[in-house]
Amino acid sequence: MGRPKGKNPPLTAAEKQRRYRARRDADPGRRQKYLQKEHDKYRSDIESGKKKRIYNVSEREKRRRRRKWRETYHRLKARKEAQELIITPPDTPQVSPVDPADPQPRISRQQNEGRRRSRKKIKKLKEQIQELQMLLKKQVRKTEKYKKQTQRMKKNNPSPxxxxxxxxxxxxxxxxxxxxxxxxxxxxxxxxxxxxxxxxxxxxxxxxxxxxxxxxxxxxxxxxxxxxxxxxxxxxxxxxxxxxx
Known part of the structure; x- marks a missing residue:
């Protein structure tokens, strides 16, 4: 027996959760109550030892947490920018009057030059970022290498x-x-x-x-x-x- 015509397909668990969070966040009182509850739960987990603050974990765990924080920050920033574009779309750029004989809007020489400089600057910045990332990875590998050598030396040469x-x-x-x-x-x-x-x-x-x-x-x-x-x-x-x- 098929689904009756005119009815929407059932919602998935993820869609139900998404709608529930949207309704909750739309109400300032409910959202504040939820945030306070999460804050109290976090403090309780810290006190009980279930969770640890970043200065109490290993260096590897610190890097993992900070990487996750950066990803979350960029994801939320992109979402916020998208919402702002939906709410307040950018102003329509002013264009010069269009000649009926030439329907294509004309771009001035200054605009072309500005775009060219922007592309060149962005390309240069990307190259610098890639170079710095390579240097950082190289330095991290070197640090880990010396760290392991020191650990092996301490292990193989114990004190009296x-x-x-x-x-x-x-x-x-x-x-x-x-x-x-x-x-x-x-x-x-x-x-x-x-x-x-x-x-x-x-x-x-x-x-x-x-x-x-x-x-x-x-x-x-x-x-x-x-x-x-x-x-x-x-x-x-x-x-x-x-x-x-």
Missing amino acids: RKKVKKQMRQLPREAIQKTLLFHEALVQDIRNKYTKAQGEKERQIIAKIVTGKVLKKYRLQRFALNSLGFSKKRWNHEKEGRFNF
Whole structure:
């Protein structure tokens, strides 16, 4: 059984929603109530953690949101301009009187020159925009490249503190004992080497190891000096930056 003649086809869900929004927005009171409701819902989602503000999300999510905002802005701007053209169409340009023998309106030389300059300027601006977009993409790729390199370097070169924490969590007891034994043996060898050193130069080389930046960073100098058997006098010399051993 076909549709009765004279009746319009049923509305789709999208068309029904569009008409509902149009009726709602036509009423200032209903629209204000709807906007307030959406505002309250957004604040509730922020407080509950369901949504996050832009300064609390990752850089990738920031770029996605800003791109979406720009698209929405341009879409709404185009819609507003189209509505303004419908409501107030542009004034009809004044044309010079038409000669019955020549029905085509004449365009002055100044108008042609103005159009030519406008087209040239628009073309130049488009070329500049394309060039800037290419430079921006190139810079973004370079930034991402260095960022990944830095992340890989940090991952492949962990600090001594991170290494110790990882070993304490993951290594079995036997491996930890072996590591500690290695450190004790190494300290003993350095201590013996320092004690049996014949000349001042050799002792200075060993002392400089103890004053390295890594030991200073983790405040292990005193521990290292005591482990290697340095005297208090030599410890004071080390603090003052002197190596008269």
